[in-house]
Amino acid sequence: MSAPSRSYRYQDLEQKLLQGIQQQRWRLGERLPSIRSLCEEFAASKATVQHALQRLEAQGLLEARPKSGFYVTLKPHTIRTPTTSARLEPPRPVNVSELLLDIMRRSAAFDILPGRPSGDLPPGIVALNRSIGRALRRQRGDDYLYYDDPAGLLALRSQLQLMLGRRGCALELDQIAITCGCQNALFLALSACCQPGDVVAVESPGFYGVMQLLQQLQLQVIEIPAHADSGMDIDALESALQQWPIKACVVSPAFATPTGALMPVPQRQQLLQLADQHDLAIVEDDIYADTAFNQIPDPLKALDAGPNGRVILCSSLSKSLSRDLRIGWVCGGRWHRQILQLKMITQLASSRSLQQGIADFIAEGHYSAHLKRQKYQLRYQRDQLLAYLRGWQTSHKISVPEGGLALWLEFGTKTGLQQPADTDALALYPKALQQKIVITPGPLFSASGQFGHCIRLSFAHDWNPQRLQALTTLRGLMET
Numbered sequence: 353m354s355a356p357s358r359s360y361r362y363q364d365l366e367q368k369l370l371q372g373i374q375q376q377r378w379r380l381g382e383r384l385p386s387i388r389s390l391c392e393e394f395a396a397s398k399a400t401v402q403h404a405l406q407r408l409e410a411q412g413l414l415e416a417r418p419k420s421g422f423y424v425t426l427k428p429h430t431i432r433t434p435t436t437s438a439r440l441e442p443p444r445p446v447n448v449s450e451l452l453l454d455i456m457r458r459s460a461a462f463d464i465l466p467g468r469p470s471g472d473l474p475p476g477i478v479a480l481n482r483s484i485g486r487a488l489r490r491q492r493g494d495d496y497l498y499y500d501d502p503a504g505l506l507a508l509r510s511q512l513q514l515m516l517g518r519r520g521c522a523l524e525l526d527q528i529a530i531t532c533g534c535q536n537a538l539f540l541a542l543s544a545c546c547q548p549g550d551v552v553a554v555e556s557p558g559f560y561g562v563m564q565l566l567q568q569l570q571l572q573v574i575e576i577p578a579h580a581d582s583g584m585d586i587d588a589l590e591s592a593l594q595q596w597p598i599k600a601c602v603v604s605p606a607f608a609t610p611t612g613a614l615m616p617v618p619q620r621q622q623l624l625q626l627a628d629q630h631d632l633a634i635v636e637d638d639i640y641a642d643t644a645f646n647q648i649p650d651p652l653k654a655l656d657a658g659p660n661g662r663v664i665l666c667s668s669l670s671k672s673l674s675r676d677l678r679i680g681w682v683c684g685g686r687w688h689r690q691i692l693q694l695k696m697i698t699q700l701a702s703s704r705s706l707q708q709g710i711a712d713f714i715a716e717g718h719y720s721a722h723l724k725r726q727k728y729q730l731r732y733q734r735d736q737l738l739a740y741l742r743g744w745q746t747s748h749k750i751s752v753p754e755g756g757l758a759l760w761l762e763f764g765t766k767t768g769l770q771q772p773a774d775t776d777a778l779a780l781y782p783k784a785l786q787q788k789i790v791i792t793p794g795p796l797f798s799a800s801g802q803f804g805h806c807i808r809l810s811f812a813h814d815w816n817p818q819r820l821q822a823l824t825t826l827r828g829l830m831e832t
């Protein structure tokens with residue numbers, strides 16, 4: 353959320369003209385005074401008056417008639433003034449996909465207290481905006497008349513090729529395609545390697561976006577337990593492979609959400625061996641890798657980089673740079689052609705200027721400088737959250753991720769004894785909402801509604817007094 357901004361002269365004038373219409377100084381069908389008269393009356397420049405009139409016209413309140421002037425087109429009672437405060441809803445039972453929509457609409461997947469103005473933009477984002485702005489300004493005269501190559505802009509793919517190469521993953525440019533974020537990359541990957549009815553193995557707990565995709569693509573899911581320290585349990589996957597015809601496996605070896613687990617190299621090798629034995633497609637979600645507090649881990653794809661590889665790497669800049677870019681990528685191995693085809697069918701192409709701006713930003717070293725700054729900040733925020741939670745002195749189990757944006761909290765009991773936890777995360781959701789606190793309850797991270805005694809807590813934001821107070825309130829709610 354951006355900080356409240358000061359209003360400009362044209363906005364003040366727009367408000368005055370709007371009031372004039374609402375108070376029927378100018379009625380439906382009547383003509384407003386000429387631009388020159390408005391300039392005199394409101395002591396404003398011609399540009400300011402024209403800007404204000406143009407905005408009222410865009411809202412459908414005025415109509416510009418050639419060589420005549422501006423006429424009122426709406427009755428005052430139909431004019432709505434935009435409201436800024438969020439409506440508080442009474443507590444009600446939740447359903448998991450509705451719950452996810454509710455959280456997304458509140459922009460709260462990674463913030464327990466969304467909607468507060470934050471401070472200045474970080475320097476990395478300032479530089480990014482500058483690069484994108486420059487790319488837009490330098491657009492070639494006729495660019496707007498042409499679509500980009502469906503695979504994506506060569507300049508951006510070259511930067512991604514270099515970045516992946518530094519992580520031990522040597523890919524050709526035609527093995528990389530640009531997508532609309534990682535969620536879209538996962539969609540393209542699963543659509544290419546599976547048919548409706550196929551069985552897909554996922555981490556449990558795992559990313560809710562994948563559960564939604566499986567549902568949409570009519571795929572069957574098998575949940576494989578995932579540990580907070582090492583990720584997907586490969587022995588459990590092996591046992592599942594012996595029992596069911598599993599077609600694909602979606603896995604996040606680097607800082608999986610919600611636990612933040614990093615899969616050790618021996619498990620990665622075991623996973624690829626199993627994939628070979630059972631002819632399994634591996635969809636690798638690498639989105640959190642660049643948030644590593646230490647060295648950025650190599651992707652699983654580095655162990656399987658050839659054009660016929662069975663690992664489909666999906667990622668984006670959403671977690672490491674900006675969720676607002678909606679730019680990601682997919683390296684589809686043996687399914688790459690189908691993936692490209694599908695991208696073209698569903699999107700035609702991505703924005704050339706946006707890709708160019710991002711490519712310049714990376715090439716000029718701003719991305720690596722941003723990551724260096726960000727990792728200290730994220731680690732600090734994680735430590736603050738951990739210290740605060742440990743101060744609660746309960747028997748909660750807390751994951752300690754070395755990257756990513758969140759940790760996983762398993763509720764304990766007040767006594768600390770091994771018995772079912774006292775708190776139900778789904779029941780806590782509406783109670784917290786009444787206090788304007790938004791949590792991400794555990795059942796979101798399971799297709800079968802497990803983890804009712806867990807929540808994901810994000811450390812993506814700084815722990816200012818308001819957020820710390822929200823945590824204290826949450827703790828109080830957990831105990832009532």
Ligand SMILES: Cc1ncc(COP(=O)(O)O)c(C=O)c1O
Nearest residue numbers: 533534535536559609639668670
């Ligand atoms: C593990 C994981 N994969 C993919 C996504 C979606 O990423 P994008 O914003 O790039 O579509 C998210 C977003 O929360 C995520 O946590």
